[in-house]
Amino acid sequence: MAKSAGTKDSKELARLLKRYVEKLEELCHLCNINPKRGFPKSNKAMKRIAESMIEVHQEKSDSSDVSTIHNIIKSGTTLIENTIEKLEEDLDPVQECAMSVHEPVINIHVFQSQVPKFTRHYEELASVFPEASEKDYILELLKEIIDKGSERTDVCPSMSDCRHDAPFIDNQSVTASNTQSVEFPFDCKSCSEFKDSSKWELFEPSEISDDAHEMMYRITLVSGRYECMRTGLRVECSGDVQLEYQTCDWDRVHREPVMKDYSPCGSLMDVKVISGELKAVYLPHFLCLGGSIDEDKVKVLHVEDSGVSLEKCELTRFHAKLLDNTFSVKGLLVRMGLPVNIHCQTLIYQTEKTHLTLHVYLIPNDNKLKEAINKEESTNMLIKKPKPVKPLPMNTWFTFTPLKKSEFRSQITPERLQLTYSENYFEVFVESPTKDFSLQLKPQKKDEVVWDVSIRKGDYKQIISTVDGHTSARLTGTGSVSDILLECLEDLKSEELKKFIWYLTHLRGKDKIPRSKLEDKEIWEIVTCMIEHYQDTGAVKVTLKVLKMMKQNHLAEQLQEKYRQFQQ
Template sequence: MESRGYRPAGPLLDISLITGRMTEVFLPHWICVDDVRKPLEQFAVLHMDDCGDAVEKVSEVSPSHVKLAEPVFSPRAVLMRAGFPVKVYCNMLLYRTNTAFLTLHVYLIPRDPALQQVNAMDRKESSYGYKVIQKPDPEKSLKMNDYFFLTSDLEAAEVSPKVDGLHTGIKLRYPRGKPNFFEVYVENANRNFSLTLRPDREDQPVWECSVRKGPVHIHFYSFRTKDSLGKIGAATITSDKEMLLNLMNDLKQEELKGFKWFLKNRDVSSGFPQIPVTLLDEADASDLVDLMMKTYSHRAVELTKDIFKQINRNDLVEMFPGTSFGSGYR
């Protein structure tokens, strides 16, 4: 579409009409029209069929939609004339690692649902071990092709990209390939901290959020010690019971139900004695930890790790000392 002087302004929609006839249709867009002069001349709709692509004029423009009269249904998308800066509504996408050293990937992209699918950002970040942090998006529209800077109130936080040791901004644009992103690295995050997004040469932030420690946090760090004989051993900051309780509290109700199912149906040859079913069925998270510690003692940790794997909570397995150091943020 750039060859025709247009840029994307709304999602591509494949619309079909089963019966009857429709006189008009409203298609969504993500452009802020407050500063757009003569919007009817700037907006258009992409029409796609077996004969090729065509650009159609719109009959009305609202803050969230354009109206197309007498539509012939086919895959369609709202377009905007290129060549002058416009403001768009944007998404902020945050992903975090689940390791000792916190790393965040922060994306700033136009509010196009297709971008997350086309670039497979969720799948890509997940394949690297990153997890989503849900945060609100900017309320105000942001100007395309402007540069934006991300900063943190945590002195230990390192924000990239950088050039010659100085922070550089990321240009807001419609990504043709893999979107660029900010990386925030914190080696030892010992408190909550905030992130702030500002346009270049402006002091007023357009977006702020707090990154808070989640239910799985620094209590699960372990460290190495030497006893009086010089032997290396492991010491944990919290007891096994406290650790298991914190992890159990992170399970949803269905996951806790699945955990108890696997606990009840373990092979007797595994060497773990059975806990009475009547006690398990009525147990909440804290009761379950008490039962397991009373029945299995220190082996409760080993058993919990096994069952976490069976209910697909490997992220909690990583929180155990000796597996990997972990810190959860939200």
């Protein structure tokens, strides 16, 4: 009877192991991991591993109960399935790097957030594996997954310092109102000599506030060095620590007398230690340390009920280490009147006005500023373009011009703009552009182009005024995203199109489109609605997701290939 029970247990465990390995294989393919020893999927291999695991477990525990092993395999399978689901939700159909057409692009932050869970699972699984060669099949697969995620768990000084052949991208949201990931500065040559002395593990905090204006976060950490994916906050701890923190508006202190002599150069943050003790805290800044910046001119503003004070700090390339670990509201300031270069970013939004009207922001590389702008521009379409390739002098006046002005009527308002910690923008009006055009940014007193991007027909929507005075939006250009999606959906039969619409109205969260917007609509109206709701890349990504749900894999492959050709 004991042998029969053992045979039954080994068969069940072999079945669980087979599904477990199948999911491992799927995850490896998604992450572009090619296992050194392949996948042990044969029934014989599974049976041999299962029998060895049971034998070793019974010897160690002196028990015939193998439920512990079953639970480890089941929980591991669930972990792998959840990771696959998260990665597929964030798959981007655009291939930024020069990779094979069939290689997927995954979200690095999502993958990194799972690494600690895989590490714990690896330790659990290793404890029940036999000391034999069979263990290498599965444990090596897990180790390769952990190593792949850990390649980027250490935060690089800039994303362009990382390997470009790895199938990862930064998390860039497709809607103006939902870009909350930390923006890493470009590979600034001016400050490349400054390197981080420590390695930092990214973490995703929990949201504990309904106030989107000043979102409160919470995280529980063990000993280590960490960086928040949302805010850029870095902390060091030598034991278990629980934190609550938020990024605050500088408006709350703008009336303080000290602000007459100083300007923000980084985040204003409120950090509370709920339990444990922090070894060090680092606030993000957007200063470029290349050149002649005087660190003594950079201070930490400490805000307390009794008033405000200034403290010293130690600057690293993108952060400032606080020297006083008394926590409350603290932020980074730089003395005005000094020549200071800063890391910047540009944001371009198309408004819903009849003629092409763009809002072009030139701002410091500050996540709080970007979130505020995204909220303000939430009804407008974000046009993604590269940021300036080098740091720019703060408080300098810049002018903005569209090239090929003779070919169409255009107007820039205001004529010049000062680079400060603010949400000011250029309004660019272009009346019925018939060709691609460029936007150039120059310092007012220098004939030097510091930013130059092309605005192509496929980048923006053509706003059409209807007879009843309402407007509708359609993307311009031959072979545009709208044309590609239109051609794809026209291949669906009537019932299949109804099913496609049903999925769109039953997706989770912000992906869901209200049924009222899609009922009794023509295909071109559905495409227009999708592009307005998701923007270009998002519309393609969601279409691919729904087509795969519908088992329309061939159509999904055609769409992905056409979109890749369109991007090239």
